Amino acid sequence: MLSVFSNLSNIIIPxxxxxxxxxxxxxxxxxxxxxxxxxxxxxLVVVRIMPTLIGLMTAVGILRASxxxxxxxxxxxxxxDPIGFxxxxxxxxxxxxxxxxxxxxxxLDIFREYGTDSYIGLVTSIxxxxxxxxxxxxxxxxxAAKVTKTRFTLSGALLSTLAGIVASAVLAAWMCT
Numbered sequence: 291m292l293s294v295f296s297n298l299s300n301i302i303i304p305x306x307x308x309x310x311x312x313x314x315x316x317x318x319x320x321x322x323x324x325x326x327x328x329x330x331x332x333x334l335v336v337v338r339i340m341p342t343l344i345g346l347m348t349a350v351g352i353l354r355a356s357x358x359x360x361x362x363x364x365x366x367x368x369x370x371d372p373i374g375f376x377x378x379x380x381x382x383x384x385x386x387x388x389x390x391x392x393x394x395x396x397x398l399d400i401f402r403e404y405g406t407d408s409y410i411g412l413v414t415s416i417x418x419x420x421x422x423x424x425x426x427x428x429x430x431x432x433x434a435a436k437v438t439k440t441r442f443t444l445s446g447a448l449l450s451t452l453a454g455i456v457a458s459a460v461l462a463a464w465m466c467t
Contacts, residue, residue: 339430346426350385350392359384375459376410379417383455386417387424394418409466416458421451 314321353359359381367377382400386393397414404410424447432440 335434342429350389386421390423412462413458416461420454
């Protein structure tokens with residue numbers, strides 16, 4: 291059964307591409323011209339969001355190198371440790387909201403120190419998969435789409451991130467028992 295899923299995962303992307311091309315032929319669309327137009331638009335979006343990306347990466351690098359994130363983890367440890375969320379993961383939680391790639395660096399450090407099958411490693415794995423880069427997503431995509439009125443986006447995104455963090459701690463605790 292596992293080999294069936296493995297083979298299916300190997301062919302799913304080519305099947306999707308074939309379907310898109312076939313659909314284009316059937317609807318008599320100029321597939322190549324649309325592809326080039328989409329690629330050109332994509333490059334323009336990358337150019338527009340590049341300053342934001344550079345700013346976010348620089349800020350995350352400064353926070354990590356300065357030791358500020360570890361300081362925040364030590365301060366909040368008194369609140370988070372008793373409820374089952376290790377203070378070691380506070381820096382990861384903060385960084386993940388800004389940059390997934392910077393968070394991945396922290397994840398590797400956590401795995402190296404605590405292991406992947408430890409409680410902290412499990413919380414880390416689950417949290418990385420069920421939380422979002424809130425500030426990155428909002429700044430990059432809202433800027434690219436020229437959205438100026440975000441209304442409840444930030445509060446909703448932070449609330450869902452909190453739900454993901456709580457779920458990761460609960461699921462990891464359940465898995466470790």
